[in-house]
Each structure stands twice: as C-alpha cells, then as structure tokens.
Amino acid sequence: MPAAPAALAPAQAAALAHVGRTALRDRPSALAVIARHLAGSGTTYQPEQLVAAVAVHGRLTLNFHPDRLLADGRTVAAALAGDGVYRSQFETGISNGGLSAYPGGDRDRWEEALFGGAYQAPVCCRRTARSTGGSTCSTTPTAPAPGSAPATCGCAPTR
Template identity: 50%
Template sequence: MSAATSETARERALRHVAGLSSGPAVDPSLRVTLNFHPDRLLRDLPMLDAMAEAGLYHSQFVTGTSNGGLTAYHGGDRWRWESRIFDRAYDEAPAHERPVYGALNFRGKPVGGAPRFGSAHFRLVAETLARTTFCYPDSCLEPANFGTADRMALIELALADRKDDLDDYIEAHVHGPVRPHCDVEALVLDPCYRGTAVEDAALRLGCPVEWHPGFLLTVEELRRHPGYRGQEYVDLGKRIAVDGVLDPRILGDAVRAGRYESQRVKKVWHYLARFGTPREVVHR
C-alpha cells in the first residue's frame, strides 16, 4: 500500500494545506476559538446538553445547523469549498470526520475570534494548533491564502486589511475530534446566562466556564444603523427587544419559541454583535 493511499483524510488535508502555506510559526500563546450560540436547540435538545451527551463539538455536516450558511451537504457550497481547500480529502469521508470551524483569535478579543457566529466560544488548548488549518478571508470567498501553525503569514494579511468588525477574522479548521473535557481551555459565556439553564449545562461539559463582558444593544442604538443589514432587521429587532434592549438570551428565547425564523434573527444578532456594548456601560 502506498503512503498516499494509507493517509487518513485528516493527514491528507493537513499536508495539502501546509504545502500552500508560508510565513513564520504562529505565536504559541494565540488560541483558536469556536464561536456559537449556546442556547439553540439541536434536534429538540439544548445545544450544550447535546454536547455533554456526545462528549463532542460536531461540525455542521453532523448537526445540520449553523450560525452562517446552511450548505453542509454533499454537493452544497460548504462541501464544495472544503473539497477545494483540502484537495478532496474529505469528499467521501463520514460527516463526523470533517473539521469544525472557528477562528484564530489573533486580536485577543474577549468575545472570541469570530463573534459573528455566536455569543459564546470554546477557547481551545494550545495543542490543537498542530491539527488546525487556516485561511483568509473566509472560505466562502474561495481564498488563495492559507496557513498552519508552522506557516502563518495570514496575520500580517489580516492586520493590513480593512474589514468590518464582524468580518475581521482568520478562519480556522480544526481536524479531528474536539472534546470539551480535554481539548477546551474554557467555555466563555455572555453574562446574560448567569444563573440560567445554559450555565447549568455548561458546568456539565467538563471544562472550565468563564464570562466575557457581554453584549447589550438598546433599540435606540439599533435604530441608528438601518443600512448595516437593512431596515427590515432593525424593525425585527425592535419587535424582539424586551424593555427596549437586546441581548443574546433575548434572541435565543425568540428563536426557540418559534416566533421568528432563525436565519432572520441571525441578522439581528449581527447588529447586536457589531454595535452592542458591555452591559455595565450601557445607560438607559
């Protein structure tokens, strides 16, 4: 059997991206973060409860859910982008073997490297860097620039670019399983979940739980940005708001109650993530 045919999909993908990458090794103090919404449902089970039961953080190909686009199926856009980036390594692989997506938190944001995709994040242990590939910009834009932990020229590119805050991330693909009890330094939550079922579920994952400063957006501030995602989402945010404010918990409650379609609420989340302010500095 040749070396090429004996390679796993993961090994082939890592080798291929390494061949496309250049630059110095990444600063080992930097971390990959996986942003997500911790209060969403996965097949009628709360997200964190599902993770605790499985002992794994799964990709969109397994869950069928996403805080980005919903194209993770054979022949879909996400499948096609991965086929291109990883030289077809995962084309015939089972869904559970595919990488999970996050971001290299090169700016050290307390809310994670890509808050566009959720208010919470797993901060992964340093050892996961060795099995992570990177691209810039997002894979949906079919990028030509790639990186690995040993060859990381992407930070310089990102620092020189001028993107909107929600697009300012280096995409990460973590190959191999992500297990909260051993691959995660901490689950970092928004303080709106203190004392809730989300905190209770988080404590059952087997990893430390931390808190970031939080997201809070007043309707008054929301109204100032109709051009960001569109007036219809400003109007939707006003309807969802409770006592004139939005936070991640309020949005999650609206989605789970089925009052609003999740992909539309996602655009309201973009407003909250982009223009929201830590709770302690909001004055109403």
C-alpha cells in the same frame, strides 16, 4: 494531567497534510504580503518575527451557539457535554449563516478546496470536528436539495 489527544481519522490526517503542504507552498507570498503591511505601518518588526509571535501567542476559538436545538431536542451544549464530540454543521444541520453543508453545496466546495478533497469521498461527518472517540461513517450519505432539510451522513460516535 491533560488527557491524551484523540487519534485523527484518516480523512482528518489527509486534510491536515493538505493544509500543511499548502501553507508551505504559499508561505513566501504570504510573508511578502505581511512585509508590505508592516512596511506601511511604521513598525520595525519583520514578517518572520510577527509569524513567530502569532505561533506562540495566537489563540484559536471554536464559535457555536450553545443554546441552539439539535434534531434530537438537545441543546448544542448538552450534546457536547454528553457526547464529548464537537460536531460540524454537516452533522448538526444548524448554522448562524447559510445552510450549505451538503454534498455539492457552497460550504462543501469551500471545504474541498481548503482540505484537498479529504472529506469528499465518502462524504463523512468526521470533517473538521474533533472527538473523544472514533466514528463510523456510511458511504452512502443522503443529500438534500438546496434549502431543504440538512444532509445526514450516517455517522455515529463510537466509544
């Protein structure tokens, strides 16, 4: 029997609500774009059929580098197994791309738009990560200058 899902933190619930409202608002224009692509493909499927198929059969993947080392010397895989928490770039400070996960950085601004500012005040590591428990967050995060060491958010998993 699967374990019960962990409760969402308030910021996560606010982010999810914002994404839902945005999806409903933008649905007509998104369906119109899908319809244009389908019309040019020679298929007889309708946009709603395609969306329904994706809802049933679509899969979400979380991509990360399990062998990357965290500041405490553990690999990402060891930390995931030991802590039971999938940590965001804001917490780990590691990336396969740009390291702009600090207040005011490119990733922070992108997430602010995507999630309706749910994670900006206070800046908290409970961004898009999910955990087996709650977390405690500092309301006074440190923010590095671009290109310097990653920010710390003062969050610690709780059991």
